[in-house]
Amino acid sequence: GKGHIRYNTELIEYQQDDLGVTATIINRETGTKEKIRSNYLVAADGAKSTIRQYTKIPTTGRGVVGGHYINIYFQADLSRFLKPSQFGWIQILNPEVFGALITVNNRDEWIYHVAYNPSNGESPEDFSEERCCEIIKKAIGVSNLDIVIFSILPWEAAEQTATRFQDNRVFLIGDAAHLMPPTGGFGSNTGIQDAHNLAWKLAAVIHKQAHPRLLQTYHDERHYAVELTTKYASDLLFSVIKKGVSTLNSMDHTAVTVGYKYNSTAIIEENSDTPHRMDQLELNGRPGTRAPHMWLKYQGKCISTLDLIGENFILFTGKDNSLWRTAARNVSSHLGVPINVYSISLQGDCVECENSWEAVYDVTSQGAVLIRPDGFVAWRTKEE
Structure with missing residues (x-):
């Protein structure tokens, strides 16, 4: 059947039994609660995942690894400065301000990331709308700019991976399962890959084409790939801010994104003595790897x-x-x-x-x- 998207809706609790999951959701605008019965629950509820906390699955990783940031989401017509250039992300460095400008629609909606340092007594409370407007004007380099601030939110670059991506009928995907620094741009790819891996398996089990054991291969396949990617993103950040020595600088970015190999009962391995290389992209039809393009x-x-x-x-x-x-x-x-x-x-x-x-x-x-x-x-x- 078709899926339904509910806005302003929060999952507040769930119970699972041998036959399915009963979730309680609440409409945040009306306060109306509703129970939903389903075969499975996919936790795609982000970095502060309520569902992951509910599962009590622990996490591993280095925690906050790269400083503290303020995310300023704002509206301003910057088209006159940018014609005809298009970009996704640009770093702005001048004597007064240092940060990154990220496009939302490449016209009048933007996000500006600026760092702050708690060890110097700075905190998110210091970033009033007025101060954020000043920061944006200094970054853009003009004093007369009409700015509307939509939100001002703090965030931290973190490395954290759930030890298990499955709790019986509940599956963690995306930021609910793993957090990594933005260096390298691996976060979205990794979350989409989780969903891609899980979706066809859920469909096969629900349509009675496969035994529910197939679902266990989601964790078996994705956890290793995620740990590798998360560590690489952190190592890249450390090498940028000189906090440590990167052990993976010889690796190829594309190999990290698409070159890993799955090992599980959903793959029929070949008898091979040669290990799969991860430091360069090597896709040649080997079981467990992505089918190569031609x-x-x-x-x-x-x-x-x-x-x-x-x-x-x-x-x-x-x-x-x-x-x-x-x-x-x-x-x-x-x-x-x-x-x-x-x-x-x-x-x-x-x-x-x-x-x-x-x-x-x-x-x-x-x-x-x-x-x-x-x-x-x-x-x-x-x-x-």
Whole structure:
């Protein structure tokens, strides 16, 4: 069914039993309480997650690692200063003020981050609307600017990871599961990856296509990837502010974002003596890693292998794939799990544009690769 988004609504408590979760929500405007019964509860309620506190799952990590900041969300028409440049984030440094300007709509809504130092007696209370307007004017470099302040909120760069991402029928994702400094820009990616990993598993279990044990692989797969990313973001921050020595500077940013490998019962491992490298991006169809991109011609259009990934499992094969098609059809009807089969060859459903799929996915012409709905390789065989 369709999802419903409720605004001004807070989850205040929940109970779980063997069959599901009963949550109590309250409308903050009317005070009306309501009970909702569901199979599962996904805690995507941010850094101060009420649900994580309720689960009593402990966290590990270095805590506050990079100072204290004020987040000033404001309205001002800055278009005359910026034409025609577009940016997401810009650091402003001048003798009077030091901070970062972040765009909300690249026209008249912005966020300005400015640091404060509690050890010098500074506190969030020092940042009145008047002072924040002065800070923004100094940062922009003009004295006559119409500014409307929407909010002034303190925040701290922190490193914190929940020790478990699952409590029976409750799953922690995003900032509720892990906090990391903004260095490197990994926070949003990591939260979206959590959701991507969990969504297809929940769908499979709810549609009775998989045993609920599949849901345990969410923690098994994501926790390691998150710990690695969180540590890297902190190390980057330390190397910037010289608080410590970064041990990961040799790593590639893209490898941290998309190059990790999952290990769980939802991956059929290959017998390999070579460990997966994390210091550089190495995607070649190995089970547990992201399916690599290659260009294909499909139904008259040029697309990426990644464009075929989505709702169902996918089986990529070479040109002689009638046996694979039959096998996929049998497995699909036996398990009730849809599998899309694509033959990649000069005569197949998908025609190679630049690279040979055998080289990109490290298989022979008789090989096959099974890809999960989240785009990770579940299994590979190099021959038939």
